[in-house]
Amino acid sequence: MEREFGTTKAADRSLREFSSRKAFMLHCMSDLQAIANDLNCDANVDFLRSMKSKLSEEGFNIVVLGGFKRGKSTLINAMVGSGILPTGVVPLTSVITKLRYGTKTEAEIAFNDGKRMIVDVTSLNQYVTEKGNPGNTKNVAEVDLHVNSSLLGNGAVIVDTPGVGSSYERNTLVTYDFLAQVDAALFVFGVDPPISQMELEFLDDIKGNSNVMFLIQNKIDMLDKRESEEALNFSRSVLIESLKDPDLRVFPISAKLALEAKEDGDDEKLIRSGYIELEKEVMNFLATGKGEIILASARKRLLKVVSDLFAEVGIERGILCKPVVETNEKIDWLQREIQAARRRLDEMDSLVDSRVSRIINQFTQRLEEIKNSARLTLVPSLDAFLQSMPETSGRREYLEAIQKFIAEAIKNNYGPFVKSANEEISKGLRLVAIDSSTETDRSSENLMKRAADVFGVTMRPTDFPEIVLDESRFYFDHISVLKCESIVPAELPLILPNRLYRRNLARKARQVMMDEIEKHAGRIRYDIDYRLSESSRRLKSEVRSRMLLSVESMETALRMGMESRSLDSRIKDSQLKDLGNIEGRLKAVSIKLADAQR
Ligand SMILES: Nc1nc2c(ncn2[C@@H]2O[C@H](COP(=O)(O)OP(=O)(O)OP(=O)(O)O)[C@@H](O)[C@H]2O)c(=O)[nH]1
Numbered sequence: 001m002e003r004e005f006g007t008t009k010a011a012d013r014s015l016r017e018f019s020s021r022k023a024f025m026l027h028c029m030s031d032l033q034a035i036a037n038d039l040n041c042d043a044n045v046d047f048l049r050s051m052k053s054k055l056s057e058e059g060f061n062i063v064v065l066g067g068f069k070r071g072k073s074t075l076i077n078a079m080v081g082s083g084i085l086p087t088g089v090v091p092l093t094s095v096i097t098k099l100r101y102g103t104k105t106e107a108e109i110a111f112n113d114g115k116r117m118i119v120d121v122t123s124l125n126q127y128v129t130e131k132g133n134p135g136n137t138k139n140v141a142e143v144d145l146h147v148n149s150s151l152l153g154n155g156a157v158i159v160d161t162p163g164v165g166s167s168y169e170r171n172t173l174v175t176y177d178f179l180a181q182v183d184a185a186l187f188v189f190g191v192d193p194p195i196s197q198m199e200l201e202f203l204d205d206i207k208g209n210s211n212v213m214f215l216i217q218n219k220i221d222m223l224d225k226r227e228s229e230e231a232l233n234f235s236r237s238v239l240i241e242s243l244k245d246p247d248l249r250v251f252p253i254s255a256k257l258a259l260e261a262k263e264d265g266d267d268e269k270l271i272r273s274g275y276i277e278l279e280k281e282v283m284n285f286l287a288t289g290k291g292e293i294i295l296a297s298a299r300k301r302l303l304k305v306v307s308d309l310f311a312e313v314g315i316e317r318g319i320l321c322k323p324v325v326e327t328n329e330k331i332d333w334l335q336r337e338i339q340a341a342r343r344r345l346d347e348m349d350s351l352v353d354s355r356v357s358r359i360i361n362q363f364t365q366r367l368e369e370i371k372n373s374a375r376l377t378l379v380p381s382l383d384a385f386l387q388s389m390p391e392t393s394g395r396r397e398y399l400e401a402i403q404k405f406i407a408e409a410i411k412n413n414y415g416p417f418v419k420s421a422n423e424e425i426s427k428g429l430r431l432v433a434i435d436s437s438t439e440t441d442r443s444s445e446n447l448m449k450r451a452a453d454v455f456g457v458t459m460r461p462t463d464f465p466e467i468v469l470d471e472s473r474f475y476f477d478h479i480s481v482l483k484c485e486s487i488v489p490a491e492l493p494l495i496l497p498n499r500l501y502r503r504n505l506a507r508k509a510r511q512v513m514m515d516e517i518e519k520h521a522g523r524i525r526y527d528i529d530y531r532l533s534e535s536s537r538r539l540k541s542e543v544r545s546r547m548l549l550s551v552e553s554m555e556t557a558l559r560m561g562m563e564s565r566s567l568d569s570r571i572k573d574s575q576l577k578d579l580g581n582i583e584g585r586l587k588a589v590s591i592k593l594a595d596a597q598r
């Protein structure tokens, strides 16, 4: 039998609770899907189907990052309680490896050409390690490792990344590329050395990309108690200084001891390893942060479907019960209202478009100003820097200093703008989203209330859920500052006398500085434009689909009601009974959903 790998109980609880609440929501969705199906409301059936598949895939990406050989893969092994990932003393992991839940433990290799292949975990090192797959000659895109662990079963996906800063430059790039998909990042560093400049730079680069960063000092078993306290104090103070966060927490752990403890079922050792605290914090953060948002948004969407379906039942019943002449007028009225609601949607689209282009213009204008002032100030400051360099410094040193100067100048020039643009654009977009959602929800609610009134449907105020705002749909992908290109010295003949060499290099450096100013502004402008347009497209389609759901369920009610009017009274009676039945099922789901909030 396949073995199940465990997590600690306390840490597991929060995620387990998330996963059982998620299962409950999925259950409600299936109930509603069956009801919508019985009401012939295809739009709601499709909506519920896609919502179900989205929610069942919803989980948390926990990504383990850090310098090479710090114990990232060992930590993941400790998390799932099994030495499944290859670990070792030479730089090893070279491919992104995702650990997902599976009843059977096996590895699925995805290649760059789209092919996939299942292999036994014992041959994993043939694909994910530098030794088995040097320079990724096997063209592996990533590896999905299916593991039967309760932590993964409850929705976590743990990602192992190649260590940054190893002699394999490509591995560092693989890791940078992956950062956009992170829910929680675990940053692992060691005790000896406690934390290096390279690690601080990496942290500085990635800090804007992840929701939260857990800082982990691994390998504390290599030191005695006093030494490990010293190491912890040292790295904490360096990190506070560098990340400008006086309250940051560092988790001292031994991944090696934690893994041994889990494998041997040794609780005392597990406590000693410091691992339990870390796991508890990470799981709590995920379940109460992202998890709450996912569940609350699912619940609100379901309440909206419930209210649409209630109205549908009521309208259909209204048409069936009342005399034809009386209902004809009502039907005409509702049809006109539905047309008007569709027109309001188009107006809403253009309103969102114009507000988003105003944001784009505002920021591109500010960017243009920053670029222009950089052109006036950065070259003179480069010249001043060049003048200050001592004549005695070597050519290589000279070149490196210039490159560093340009990179710093560009980062300082655009960095603060990018940071504030990210914050302000996210805020601005949120406002647009709130306004357009509120407006659409209000007009759909009004339409429904009046239709209910006209057709004599009794609806309680709670049948109209509050605004549904799905934050994840219109989030804004943050922009970042690119790395600078190097000055290529090859064009400068080395035989040039020093003074001439320097003069030529200075000229080239000025050119590179000007090019970098342009290039960065262009890239940032493109990013603002592209990402905002993407967010606005997502927002419009979200708002539209919500309104259309209400409109389409009313149209179905009208169609079904009218089709049944001409039927003989016995069939009509039986249809009315069916509608009563459906209404009862709907009530049951709405009570279940109301309970879910408690
Ligand atoms: N003493 C001690 N050794 C550890 C600990 N965690 C990991 N190691 C050792 O450190 C070495 C590197 O561990 P890995 O887990 O392969 O490190 P990694 O960060 O995944 O390395 P790359 O994939 O190459 O970036 C191995 O020899 C591990 O046994 C620990 O807590 N204590």
Ligand SMILES: [Mg+2]
Binding pocket: 072, 073, 074, 086, 087, 092, 093, 160, 161, 163
């Ligand atoms: Mg590794």
